[in-house]
Amino acid sequence: MKTFFRYVSLYRRVFIQAVIQNLAYPQNFVVWMLVDIAWAFVNIGFFRIILFNIPEISGWTFDQLTIPLGILYLLNTFIWGFFYANMSSIPEYINKGELDLLLTKPVNSQFMVSTRQIGLGTLPSAVAGMYLLWYGFQINAVPWQMIAVVPLALLASGIISYSLWLMTVTLSFWTNRLYNVPDLFARAVDIARYPVVIFRQPAKFILTFILPFAILGFLPAEIILGRISPVWILWPLGLTILFLFLSSKFWQFSLRRYQSVSS
Amino acid sequence: MRKYWALARAELLDAIQEKEEIFIWIIIEAIPVFVMGSLWLANQKSLVQVSISEMVTYYLVVMITARLTEFYFDEYVQEDIRDGSFARYLIKPISSPWLFIPVTWGRKLFANLILLPIIALMIIGFRQYLVFPGLAGALLFAAFLLISSLIRYSLSVLVTTAAFYWEQTYSLVHLRWILETVAGGYVLPLIFYPEGLRFIPDSLPFKYIYFVPTAVFTGMITNNEAAKNLLPAFLWMAGLLVVSNLAWRNGVKKYSSVGG
Numbered sequence: 001m002k003t004f005f006r007y008v009s010l011y012r013r014v015f016i017q018a019v020i021q022n023l024a025y026p027q028n029f030v031v032w033m034l035v036d037i038a039w040a041f042v043n044i045g046f047f048r049i050i051l052f053n054i055p056e057i058s059g060w061t062f063d064q065l066t067i068p069l070g071i072l073y074l075l076n077t078f079i080w081g082f083f084y085a086n087m088s089s090i091p092e093y094i095n096k097g098e099l100d101l102l103l104t105k106p107v108n109s110q111f112m113v114s115t116r117q118i119g120l121g122t123l124p125s126a127v128a129g130m131y132l133l134w135y136g137f138q139i140n141a142v143p144w145q146m147i148a149v150v151p152l153a154l155l156a157s158g159i160i161s162y163s164l165w166l167m168t169v170t171l172s173f174w175t176n177r178l179y180n181v182p183d184l185f186a187r188a189v190d191i192a193r194y195p196v197v198i199f200r201q202p203a204k205f206i207l208t209f210i211l212p213f214a215i216l217g218f219l220p221a222e223i224i225l226g227r228i229s230p231v232w233i234l235w236p237l238g239l240t241i242l243f244l245f246l247s248s249k250f251w252q253f254s255l256r257r258y259q260s261v262s263s
Numbered sequence: 264m265r266k267y268w269a270l271a272r273a274e275l276l277d278a279i280q281e282k283e284e285i286f287i288w289i290i291i292e293a294i295p296v297f298v299m300g301s302l303w304l305a306n307q308k309s310l311v312q313v314s315i316s317e318m319v320t321y322y323l324v325v326m327i328t329a330r331l332t333e334f335y336f337d338e339y340v341q342e343d344i345r346d347g348s349f350a351r352y353l354i355k356p357i358s359s360p361w362l363f364i365p366v367t368w369g370r371k372l373f374a375n376l377i378l379l380p381i382i383a384l385m386i387i388g389f390r391q392y393l394v395f396p397g398l399a400g401a402l403l404f405a406a407f408l409l410i411s412s413l414i415r416y417s418l419s420v421l422v423t424t425a426a427f428y429w430e431q432t433y434s435l436v437h438l439r440w441i442l443e444t445v446a447g448g449y450v451l452p453l454i455f456y457p458e459g460l461r462f463i464p465d466s467l468p469f470k471y472i473y474f475v476p477t478a479v480f481t482g483m484i485t486n487n488e489a490a491k492n493l494l495p496a497f498l499w500m501a502g503l504l505v506v507s508n509l510a511w512r513n514g515v516k517k518y519s520s521v522g523g
Binding site for chain 1: 438
């Protein structure tokens with residue numbers, strides 16, 4: 001428990017530092033916020049335009065889609081804000097030998113590489129997500145007690161996303177240089193915005209069980225809309241533990257491949 | 264001309280050393296094609312404005328256009344400007360920003376060669392859905408590819424130039440992506456946009472990046488319409504080249520290097 005509070009205290013300091021860092025470049029911070037707002041309009045507009053042209057996407061109308069999109073927007077705030085900058089830095093630490101500095105610190109190396117930077121420019125996504133959920137709950141006449149699914153879904157989806165992202169960037173230990181590997185997850189997670197039924201087998205199986213993008217937003221949305229039993233929430237929660245364990249093991253295993261620049 | 268070739272060759276050799284990164288880029292660019300292809304194949308009965316063949320071909324050609332016309336030097340040169348290592352470009356015997364053309368093309372040549380068998384596999388896999396243009400359409404497509412490429416080059420120069428004035432400008436790279444993606448027709452053909460919104464992409468140069476070349480290829484717009492688009496596309500391209508070059512020259516004057 002003492003260790004846990006030590007890490008919480010450490011993270012609090014990182015957070016304060018990140019706020020100062022974000023505000024040190026005010027023009028860039030404002031443009032990031034504008035970019036995030038623009039992405040929100042683009043993504044929502046994208047589905048609106050598609051559904052101007054066709055009545056539904058594989059059984060999902062626009063009004064129903066607001067629920068998974070709302071969950072995914074809140075998830076985006078979390079994963080882009082808290083992890084994008086950190087994941088993008090890992091291949092560079094490995095390639096340039098800068099990981100030495102972090103490995104010699106008396107803190108878990110996975111914690112260090114995952115939490116050093118925080119971006120606050122994605123805050124508008126959180127507003128967009130909450131608005132979409134509010135709209136989705138209203139228009140689909142969803143009972144308000146279903147709101148309890150949202151934090152559970154976000155916890156599970158956030159940890160699964162982090163674990164998958166970390167495992168992907170950990171591949172950098174196994175090659176000479178892989179600077180673009182963080183973008184692989186960033187692009188792949190877009191798959192979560194579409195109902196898994198649009199894909200054919202074996203893609204459908206892979207996206208549900210192996211790279212479970214299908215469950216990040218749509219599975220909780222199906223629970224909220226009463227399409228499937230609430231018991232299904234146990235599936236992403238169970239995977240959370242599995243993926244966190246796997247990412248940690250893979251990180252530890254891959255660390256053995258690390259060759260420092262000085263040795 | 265020899266120095267341009269030498270620079271392109273050096274970048275090509277560098278790219279060959281980073282083949283894993285190229286493999287990752289190809290997967291990254293194939294993801295939207297796979298997703299959008301799956302989306303439209305699953306909902307093809309609902310399509311009215313265009314045929315499923317045109318849609319599948321559209322996304323395949325968009326992917327190829329994206330690879331062939333891409334310029335992305337703004338992503339790393341602005342970092343060089345900020346940390347002072349930009350000076351290495353100024354001492355090269357080719358004036359900046361033009362040197363980024365052979366640098367980018369040399370670097371991409373290897374990636375495009377790797378992409379060829381993947382495109383061949385996609386063509387075989389989707390062969391029953393693909394449509395191809397006639398000779399006139401193919402020539403118009405090639406002309407628009409060149410224009411698209413130079414427009415993207417100018418945009419990349421403009422975004423890089425911002426780094427001479429601001430401390431942090433990476434957000435502008437994302438802004439460029441958004442404009443190219445949405446107003447350019449990367450995610451959806453612009454004919455899908457509601458009438459009331461069409462005037463926005465229609466009055467901007469981004470539609471010449473993806474939509475017009477790809478629509479010419481797929482037959483979403485006729486060759487006559489495409490030919491009428493050539494002059495405005497050319498004017499946008501020329502205008503952006505001039506503006507970006509002037510902005511760059513002014514920006515370089517503000518640059519101060521470490522120790523210089």
